[in-house]
Amino acid sequence: MTERHGVDISADSDAYKWGFRDETKYVYRTERGLSQHVVEEIADIKNEPQWMRDFRLSALEVFQAKPMPAWGPDLSHIRLEDIFYYARASDRVERDWNDVPENIRNTFDRLGVPEAERKFLAGVGAQYDSEVVYHHLREELSKQGVIFLDLDSAVREYPDLVQQYLGTLVPSADNKFSALNSAVWSGGSFVYVPEGVKVDVPLQAYFRINAENIGQFERTLIIAEPGSFVHYIEGCTAPNYSTNSLHAAVVEVIIKKGARVRYSTVQNWSNNVYNLVTKRSAVYEDAVVEWVDGNLGSRVTMKYPAIYLMEPGARGEVLSLSFAGRGQQQDTGAKAVHVAPHTTSIINSKSVSKDGGRASYRGLVKVYPGARNVKASVRCDALLLDADSRSDTYPTMEIAERDVSVSHEASVSRVSEEQLFYLRSRGIPEREATSMIVNGFVEPIVKELPMEYAVELNRLIELQLEGGIG
Amino acid sequence: MLEPATIREREVIEKLSAEHGEPQWLLEQRLHSWRLYEDMALPTGREEEWRRTDVSFLSLYREVSTPSKAVGDECVEQGGSIAFHPERFPSDLPADLKQQGVVFTDLHAAAREHSDLLQPHFMTEAVQPITWKFTALHAALWRGGSFLYVPAGVEVALPLRVSLRPDIDGCAIFPHTLIVAEPDSKVMLFEEHGSSATGRSSLSHAVVEILAREGSHVRYIGLQNWGPQVNSFLTLRALLAKDATLELGIVGLGARVARSTLSAVLTAPGARAEMTGLSFGSGRQHFDFETVQDHLAPDTTSSLLMKTAVTDTADMAWRGRTHIHKGAGMSDATQESRSLILSEQAKVTPEPILEIEAHDVERCSHGATVSSVDEDELYYMMSRGLPREEASRAIVEGFFQQGLSRMLKGDQKLADGIGRLLTKKLLAKVS
Numbered sequence: 023m024t025e026r027h028g029v030d031i032s033a034d035s036d037a038y039k040w041g042f043r044d045e046t047k048y049v050y051r052t053e054r055g056l057s058q059h060v061v062e063e064i065a066d067i068k069n070e071p072q073w074m075r076d077f078r079l080s081a082l083e084v085f086q087a088k089p090m091p092a093w094g095p096d097l098s099h100i101r102l103e104d105i106f107y108y109a110r111a112s113d114r115v116e117r118d119w120n121d122v123p124e125n126i127r128n129t130f131d132r133l134g135v136p137e138a139e140r141k142f143l144a145g146v147g148a149q150y151d152s153e154v155v156y157h158h159l160r161e162e163l164s165k166q167g168v169i170f171l172d173l174d175s176a177v178r179e180y181p182d183l184v185q186q187y188l189g190t191l192v193p194s195a196d197n198k199f200s201a202l203n204s205a206v207w208s209g210g211s212f213v214y215v216p217e218g219v220k221v222d223v224p225l226q227a228y229f230r231i232n233a234e235n236i237g238q239f240e241r242t243l244i245i246a247e248p249g250s251f252v253h254y255i256e257g258c259t260a261p262n263y264s265t266n267s268l269h270a271a272v273v274e275v276i277i278k279k280g281a282r283v284r285y286s287t288v289q290n291w292s293n294n295v296y297n298l299v300t301k302r303s304a305v306y307e308d309a310v311v312e313w314v315d316g317n318l319g320s321r322v323t324m325k326y327p328a329i330y331l332m333e334p335g336a337r338g339e340v341l342s343l344s345f346a347g348r349g350q351q352q353d354t355g356a357k358a359v360h361v362a363p364h365t366t367s368i369i370n371s372k373s374v375s376k377d378g379g380r381a382s383y384r385g386l387v388k389v390y391p392g393a394r395n396v397k398a399s400v401r402c403d404a405l406l407l408d409a410d411s412r413s414d415t416y417p418t419m420e421i422a423e424r425d426v427s428v429s430h431e432a433s434v435s436r437v438s439e440e441q442l443f444y445l446r447s448r449g450i451p452e453r454e455a456t457s458m459i460v461n462g463f464v465e466p467i468v469k470e471l472p473m474e475y476a477v478e479l480n481r482l483i484e485l486q487l488e489g490g491i492g
Numbered sequence: 493m494l495e496p497a498t499i500r501e502r503e504v505i506e507k508l509s510a511e512h513g514e515p516q517w518l519l520e521q522r523l524h525s526w527r528l529y530e531d532m533a534l535p536t537g538r539e540e541e542w543r544r545t546d547v548s549f550l551s552l553y554r555e556v557s558t559p560s561k562a563v564g565d566e567c568v569e570q571g572g573s574i575a576f577h578p579e580r581f582p583s584d585l586p587a588d589l590k591q592q593g594v595v596f597t598d599l600h601a602a603a604r605e606h607s608d609l610l611q612p613h614f615m616t617e618a619v620q621p622i623t624w625k626f627t628a629l630h631a632a633l634w635r636g637g638s639f640l641y642v643p644a645g646v647e648v649a650l651p652l653r654v655s656l657r658p659d660i661d662g663c664a665i666f667p668h669t670l671i672v673a674e675p676d677s678k679v680m681l682f683e684e685h686g687s688s689a690t691g692r693s694s695l696s697h698a699v700v701e702i703l704a705r706e707g708s709h710v711r712y713i714g715l716q717n718w719g720p721q722v723n724s725f726l727t728l729r730a731l732l733a734k735d736a737t738l739e740l741g742i743v744g745l746g747a748r749v750a751r752s753t754l755s756a757v758l759t760a761p762g763a764r765a766e767m768t769g770l771s772f773g774s775g776r777q778h779f780d781f782e783t784v785q786d787h788l789a790p791d792t793t794s795s796l797l798m799k800t801a802v803t804d805t806a807d808m809a810w811r812g813r814t815h816i817h818k819g820a821g822m823s824d825a826t827q828e829s830r831s832l833i834l835s836e837q838a839k840v841t842p843e844p845i846l847e848i849e850a851h852d853v854e855r856c857s858h859g860a861t862v863s864s865v866d867e868d869e870l871y872y873m874m875s876r877g878l879p880r881e882e883a884s885r886a887i888v889e890g891f892f893q894q895g896l897s898r899m900l901k902g903d904q905k906l907a908d909g910i911g912r913l914l915t916k917k918l919l920a921k922v923s
Contacts, residue, residue, distance in 0.1 A: 092538050375851075391837060406851035409818070415846040415858070424833035424864035433857040434848045 038319075039485075040133065041292050043261035044125045044232055048151075051109040054235075056102060058082060061205050064108050068174055068208070073185060081194035081204030088198040094384065095322045095351045100296050105237045105268055107206045110153040115172055117158050126150050133259060135228045142474060143255075144223040145170040149240055150230050152208040163221060168252075169214035170225055173241055176212035183214060188243055191274040191302040191330070199270040199298040203239045210240030210271065215250040215281075224253040224286075224472060229269075231260035231295065237268040244274070246281040246309075253284040255475065259319070260292045266321065267295045275303035275311065282310040285327075286471055288479055291319035293349055301327040305365075308335035314470050317344045317352050318482045326384060328357035331365035331393075342371040343467040343479075345486050346379030346411070355385035355417075356400075360426075363394040371402045372464055375411035376486065382414040387421075387428055394425040402432035405463050407456070457487050501526050505632060512600040512635075515607045521614075525621040525631035532625040544809035544841060545751045545780040549723070550626065550695075589648060595641035596652055599668055602639035609641055613672055618701035618729040618757075626697050627727055630666045634699070637668035642677040642708075651680040651711075651903060660722060662692035669700040673708035673736075680711035682906060686746065687719040693748075694722045702730035704738055706760075711739040713899065715910060718746035720775070726752040732792075735762035741899030743910055744771035744779055745917055755784035758792035758823075765794040768899040770892055772914060773806030773838070774921045783812040785827070787820040790850075798829040799895040801888055802838035803921050811843040816856060818849040827858035832865065832891060834884075834921075885918050 050067060052060045061082050065075040090097055116122045119136050130136060130148050139146040145159035147170070154172035163170070169180065177184050194204035211227045231238050246252060260267060269291065277283050283303070291297055297320040303311040313327040329338030340356035358367035373381035383402045404413035415432045437459050445455035460483060461468075468476045505526060509519040534550055535542035585596050595606055602610050615621055621631035638654050658665055673679055685698065696718060704710045710730070718724050724747035730738050744750050756765035765785065773779050785794040800808045814825045831840040844858040865887050873883035892914050900907040 093540060391839075404846075404848070406848065406853075409821075409851050411851060413846070413848045415844070417845075417860075418841065418843045419860065419862060420839070420841045421831070421833065421862045422837070422839040424835060424838065426833070426862060426864070428860075428862040430842070430844065430860040431858070432844070432846060433855075434846060434853055435855075436851045436853065 038262060038292055040259035040290065041262035042132070044129055046111045046125060046232055048109050048111055048233070049113055052107055054104055054106055056082075056105070056107055056206070060107055064206055064208065067108070067110075070177065071181060074177060077189065077194070078205050081201045084195045085198060085201035085205055088201060090198060094324055095353050097296065097322070099266060100268060101266070104235055104265070106233065106235055107237050107239070108208055109151045109233050109236055111150050111232070112153060112155045115154050115157050115175060117156070119156060122156050126155055129230060129232070130156070130228065133228065133230070138226065138474065142223060142472065143226050144221055145225040147172055147211050147227040148230070149209040149227065149238075151233050151236055151238060154209045159225070166219050167216040168219060168221060169212065171212045173210045173212045173243060174208065176243075180212070180214070183245070184212065184243065187245060187274065187276055191276070191304055192272050192300050196300060200272050200300045203241060203270050203272040203300070206237070207239045207241040207272070210242040211244070211254070212242070213244040213252060213254060215246045215252045217247040218249045220251040221253070222251075224255045226255045226257070229256065229258040231267055231269065231291070234263045235265050235267060237270065240271050242271070242273045244276065244283060244285070246275075246277045246283045248279040248281055250281045251283070253286065255286045255288075255472075257288045257290065259290050260295050262292045263294050265294065269295055269297045269299070271299045273299070273301040277303060277305045277309040277311050279307040279333075280309060282312075284312040284314065286314040286475065287316060288475055288482070289317045289319055289323065290482060293319065293321045295320045297323040297325065299323075299325040301325065302330065303328065303338065304330045304332050305336040305338055307333040309337075311338045313340045313356070314467070315340065315342045315354065316467070316471075316479055317354050318479075318486060321349065322351045322353065324353045326355045326357050328359065329367055330359045331362055331367065333362045334364040336362065337366045339368045340370070341467045341470055342369070342383075343464055344371075344373040344381045345483060346373065346375045346381040347486050348377035348379060350379045352379070352381045353384055355383045357386040358388070358398055359386070360389045360393045360396045360398065363392065363396065365393065366397045367399075369400040370467065372404070372467055373413060374405045374407065374460055374463065375413050376407040378410035380412040380414070382416060383432070384416040385418065387417070387419045387430070389421045389423045389426050389428065391422045393423050396423065396426040396428070398426070398428045400430040403463070404432070404434040405460065406434065406436050407460075457484060460487060508633070508635065513604050514600075515603060517611055518603055521621075522632045525628045528621055529625060529628035529632055532628055534625055541782055541811065544811065545749060545778065547751075586650070589646075592646045593643040594646060594648060595639060597639055599637040599639045599670065606639070606641070610639060610670070613701070613703060614670055615699070615701070618703060618731050619699050619727055623727060626725060627699060630668070630697050630699050634666040634668045636665070638670070638683070640671045640679065640681055642673045642679045644674040645676045647678040648680070651682055651906065653682045655684045655686075657686050660687045660694040660696065660719075662694055664695040664697070667696070667698045669698070671702045671710060671712065673704050673710045675705045676707040677705075678709040680713070682713045682715070684715040684717065685724075686717040687722060689719040689721070692721060695725075696722055697725040698727070700726065700728040702728070702738065704730060704732045704736035706733045707735045708733070709737045713741040713743075713906070715743045715913075716746055716750060716752075717913065718750075720746070720748055722747045724750040728753065729755040729757065730765070731757050731759055732763035732765060734760035736764070738765045739899075740765065740767045742769045744769070744781070745913060747777065749778045751780040753782040753784070755786060756794060757786040758789060758794060760789045761791040763789065763792045767794070767796040768895055769796070769798045769800070769810075770895045770899070771800045771808060772892070772917055773800070773802040773808050774804045774917065775806060776804070777806040779807070780809045781811070783810070785814040785825055787814075787816045787823045787825060790819065790821045790823060792820060793824045795826045796828065797895060797898060798842075799892060800830075800840065801832040801834060801891065802840055803834040805835075805837040807839040807841070809841045809843070811845065812858070813845040813847065814856065814858065815847040816850045816853055821850045821852035822854050823850065823856070824854040825856045829860040830891070831860075831862045832888060833862065834865065834888070888918055889915060
């Protein structure tokens with residue numbers, strides 16, 4: 023694999039086809055940097071109840087007190103003082119794309135969001151910088167009591183539900199960036215599925231960063247009542263800028279007895295975005311969570327979706343796929359915490375590194391004393407495409423119970439000369455051969471996505487292989 | 493600029509050095525290391541490699557040479573400085589080996605008699621004083637230990653053995669081992685550290701340096717069987733030259749807290765390291781193993797097998813790092829960890845880490861499993877008439893036996909000896 027495909031990214035920056043930007047007039051934007059004043063301003067703009075204002079202010083204190091993480095990727099290039107922590111381009115959340123300001127609507131048109139909604143989604147939320155600009159849920163679902171709103175609206179319309187659950191899985195003090203999110207959060211989704219309701223077509227949220235130096239801090243809360251089902255999909259893109267943007271989201275998913283939630287992410291931020299996300303799910307009796315986490319974009323991603331298995335019979339699965347191209351570091355993985363007996367977790371991670379990219383698996387399997395008859399398995403596979411790239415595996419297991427079966431396996435391989443030779447001998451050019459091998463490698467995870475997203479993900483991988491996004 | 497060592501430390505160190513008739517360079521190295529020690533901070537526990545063992549208790553040793561402050565003071569005050577009494581060093585090295593230039597002696601004698609041989613290697617290559625605060629302290633205060641030098645082309649057929657059973661009660665000791673295997677030589681050393689159960693908390697910080705030159709073959713087996721009041725630290729690092737082979741075996745049975753760092757550095761093509769760690773924890777024991785398989789060159793091979801079992805409230809941490817550096821392609825590295833949990837409250841935390849910077853690795857993989865004694869196996873053995881506890885002991889014995897035979901290929905006598913110690917501990921614990 024000495025041959026390099028595609029052209030130098032610096033001469034070909036629009037190969038990342040979502041890198042366009044709008045010259046948007048912002049309705050409102052806070053000053054650069056973070057202060058108590060900025061946090062209070064955000065609470066003012068949103069006209070929030072006192073409890074939410076207090077939640078923000080106490081989180082700000084935690085954020086300021088906590089040091090940057092001492093492990094993992096280098097975050098020293100994030101200039102926290104240069105970031106705009108809140109910017110809104112539209113005044114309202116619309117329920118009809120025609121009411122969304124034209125330039126913003128055009129953006130989402132180019133991203134294909136309204137088209138996807140017409141074709142195969144039950145509901146869509148679209149966030150542009152700090153605020154959600156569009157939200158819609160099919161009528162038959164709202165009649166069944168399903169709630170799908172931006173979280174800001176939910177704070178106003180369902181304050182009791184939000185207050186009951188928000189911050190229970192990811193407390194502000196969990197880590198520096200969950201504290202930051204708690205202080206300045208804006209937008210994100212609120213999903214509530216009543217008992218026994220099965221939402222059989224996916225809901226989608228689309229997150230778009232447009233402004234330069236912006237921080238996007240959406241916060242998502244999903245509550246699945248007993249016996250319900252929902253599949254939530256999120257996608258994200260941003261323009262290419264020479265300066266860095268920050269995306270620090272918090273996601274909390276509560277899955278009650280016998281319910282099932284699938285949460286799929288196709289992360290495709292431009293490579294100036296620091297993507298530092300805390301995602302966590304609590305899974306109760308006989309309930310199931312499935313995280314499908316695809317990370318292709320961003321400069322640095324730190325994301326380890328967590329499964330807390332709270333009651334017997336709970337099951338969780340994480341399928342993680344990362345692609346690290348030029349200048350990218352994907353520090354991704356998963357956590358499975360077995361609090362209760364008779365619980366199962368499966369973590370499957372695949373990563374591809376190319377053109378000097380670095381993909382790291384970082385994970386935890388923890389079994390508490392008394393959590394008997396636990397089964398946990400972790401499988402990590404990494405593929406390195408050239409001599410400049412790097413792959414790491416940092417798994418941890420903390421097992422404090424004897425009646426368990428815990429296993430971890432990892433392997434790192436390269437695209438072998440034999441494989442390439444075989445394919446070339448069949449008349450397939452090297453470039454296509456490599457792409458076939460990579461596609462075969464990631465297939466077990468890609469196939470877990472709905473067809474449309476699987477196609478999209480394959481196309482993104484194709485572009486990565488051409489050196490386009492790098 | 494580092495301040496010169498204070499008068500008092502200078503006195504203690506000078507006395508220790510003079511007592512052993514040390515050459516000037518060694519005294520200077522001690523004094524320099526003492527200043528390093530004073531300059532360095534203790535790990536806080538936030539560092540990746542120190543997350544599993546709280547070493548804040550080591551701050552007790554901060555003023556090791558100031559009377560009435562720290563454990564170990566009495567030793568200093570008794571004029572013995574830091575206590576260390578190796579049980580008679582084997583003086584019966586066969587004459588033919590001596591003739592061939594093999595040196596196997598206590599380290600103080602080596603410093604007097606083979607200063608030129610020692611100086612280039614002693615804490616300069618494999619383990620440097622600056623590694624962490626307590627290797628600096630070790631370099632300042634070490635006392636006792638072994639020096640093994642095997643000239644080029646010499647094969648030492650007999651396994652060599654050192655048994656250290658110092659009276660460690662309430663003291664801090666710093667034993668040191670240096671092995672230099674010149675090109676195409678072959679040698680095996682078995683070292684045992686042990687003490688009887690005593691009342692007071694003690695500290696051992698051992699350093700083992702192994703220099704395996706081109707084409708040499710070194711087997712090192714370490715048995716840690718300290719009494720229950722000892723806090724045991726071990727820093728072992730082996731440098732492997734072209735086509736050198738290291739077979740490393742570490743057995744951890746004793747101590748209250750046992751923290752061991754075992755590193756094999758493969759510096760040139762053809763180097764091969766086979767590492768085996770066996771450990772059984774009971775009572776309130778805390779074991780923390782850090783293993784490093786460091787591939788700096790292409791065509792290098794390393795494999796690690798960790799077999800650990802815990803009972804009572806013991807806990808066993810293992811952090812295994814395989815690092816394939818840039819350019820170290822066609823390397824083959826494997827890590828395997830098997831843990832058995834035998835009680836309700838015991839705990840294990842295996843952490844197998846791969847860091848791969850070369851794309852053309854031959855193979856790089858790891859596997860880790862944690863389980864209890866297999867019920868089916870137990871059932872089978874009980875159906876053959878074995879009582880449950882015996883059956884379960886037999887399974888654990890079998891579990892370790894596998895590691896022992898990998899570690900001690902062919903040396904049945906030693907395997908039996910270590911096996912007996914394991915069984916003794918199992919008999920006391922597994923029922």
